[in-house]
Amino acid sequence: MNSLRIEERDDRVIVTLNRPEKRNAIDAGMVAALHELCASLEERPRLLLLTGGAAGVFAGGADIGQLRDRGRIEALAGINVGIFERLRRLPMPSLAAVDGPALGGGAELAYACDLRICTSRAFFGQPEVRLGIMAGAGATYRLPALVGETLAKEMLFTGRRVPAAEALAIRLVNRVVEEPDELLPAAHALLDEIAAGSALAVRLTKLAVDAPAAHPVAELLGQAVLFEDDEKRERMEEFLSRRRPS
Incomplete structure (x- = not known):
């Protein structure tokens, strides 16, 4: 677990990518550590905050040294897409706090989270075609869903880097803060x-929104469960009591 630093709280887990000497490149060790993290959050669901730490980089991409030596068998195994899909399916929401570059697999890691906030010096990009490969860990379907097909194709075809202000304008991120030291407080405030x-x-x-095909049944089933939940009755009774005349 050395490639991740993990802080556990009652309602959330804060995870810091911890390969600063490699610009937090995602290698097999980090993938294994992320699987262990997911197993823990599946067993005990909590909010997830994922950040790149104080190195001024979120994640520079997948580890090119390992990618260079992978063949079609490894590609078909979906090493990175598998862990990103698992992150996406976590029971409770996840938030990526991005400072500096989020490129290639690093950007796809951020896309796999439910929410994203970044600093003004952050930027996102998919440079894979310039390395002779394609974005293969979720960008070809998550990016169009986030920013629209036309802009997603431009980013995927050209490898163009999208700066923070544009990322906010196209709704790739939820919020932008000016300074790096504002990032984690803003992330915790949102959580x-x-x-x-x-x-x-x-x-x-989250389960209804993430359903493979939007369908009213997902909402109906979720609402049916919640209508029988004691917390629902307590929260609504509290709401009504605040509005009753004293």
Whole structure:
């Protein structure tokens, strides 16, 4: 687990990518560590905050030294896409806090999170075609869903880097902060907003939104569970009591 630094709290887990000497490049060791993290969050669901630490980089991409030596068998195994899919399916919301570059697999790691905030010096890009490969860990379908097909194709075809201001304008990120030291407080503030709600309601909402095909049945089933939940009754009774005349 050396490639990740993990801080556990009651309602969230803060994970810092920890390969600063390699610009947090995603290698097999980090993938294994992320699988262990996912197993823990599947067993005990909590919010996830994922960040690149104080090195001024979120993740510079997949480890090129390892990619160079992979063949079609490894490509078909979906080493990186597998862990990113698992991150995406976590029971509770995840938030990527991005400072500096998020490129290639690093950008795809951020896309796999439910929410993204970044600093003003952050930027995102998919340079894979310039290395003779294609974005193969989620960008070809997550990026169009996030920013639209036309812009996603431009980013994927050219490898152009998208700076923070543009990322906010195209809704690739939820928020931008000016300074690096504002990033984690802003990330925790957003998670605090989520944590203020019913954990079960948040979990079922995420499940409905992430369903492979949007369907009213997903909402109906989630709502049916919540209508029988004691916390729902307590929260609504509290709401009504604040509005009753004294």
